Amino acid sequence: MRLVNSWLKIEKSSGAVRRIPTNVRSLTGNVNGQEFESSLERDLLLLVHWDYGVDWYQSQPVKIDYLDAFGERRSYTPDLLVTYRADGAHGNEQVNSRRPLLCEVKYRSDLRKQKDLLKPKFKAARAYAKSQNYEFRVLTEREIRTDYLKNVQFLWSYRHAYFHEHHYEKLMEVLEELGETSVSKLLEVCYSSKELRGEALWTLWCMISRLWVKCDLSIPLSMQSVIWVVSDE
Structure with missing residues (x-):
């Protein structure tokens, strides 16, 4: 455990620092061994697992102890940490244009209802992210549940299917x-x-899901979707 700020302490491990309990009130489960405790977290894990640019990711990755507004010690565990593959070289060093992403997943309605409770947690997360050269983001259904997600959900079963x-x-x-x-x-x-x-x-959906054939997945897939061959350059 190391000190980052006088009000902030960090505990990090290679696995989840908090296990998600079975919950009869919300959806729980796992994607590729990574646990989620809401359907929104599940959807984010689908997007992360789909992304070939992702090198590694871990749910419940780090425990952050901090002092609240009353000086009481609290702890906060963000939902997910994602690191990305190097996408080029500069001299003898690999260059990665995307910084590791530490994120919290929340419905917009919960952000409004829990604003005062969440504010010091997010402040602690931003301080930790800055100390590690990470980016911290709060992701809601607006960022996660897009046409891109719908396309990923449709193509999911094709990526490793026989063709x-x-x-x-x-x-x-x-x-x-x-x-x-x-x-x-x-x-x-x-x-x-x-x-x-x-x-x-x-077979064509399999080819698109494996990114051998390119199309714009940010708009809904259809029989009229424009496709082209991925260049080797």
Whole structure:
């Protein structure tokens, strides 16, 4: 345990510092071994697990002891810590443009109701994050429950699913020739049979979920979504 500020102490481990108890009043469970205690936390874990740029993440990662407004010692455990992969090199050092993210997940209504209670906790978290060169953010349903999340939820089962190799080869070959096109157009060019287009669509979703084929996941996926081949450059 080390001192960061006179009112703030830190306890950190490689695993969760607080276990989430089974709760009959809210949703609990885990994603890839990381526990959550609300559906909003679950949704954030889905997004983090989906992100190929993430190197490591841990729920309930650090315990922060601090003094409240009355001088009483309290403790606070943020919901999640995420670190990112290096995305380039500068000299002999790997460069990562995204700082580790320490975050708290809260519904907007709870932020309003618990404003006075949460203020000193978030102050302690920001001080700790600054001392570690992390970013601290409070994430609500506005930041988490987006069209991007809906697309991730749809594509989730395709990322590690079996797909047809012959469909993959044909779809990729034609897509490279066409350049940007829509999902429906690619299938129409590749196959005259409705049955084969339906079968190949499964493989195409697998390709998109693995990021072999690119599309804008910030807008709702549809048969009219524009897709293109990821450049090797």
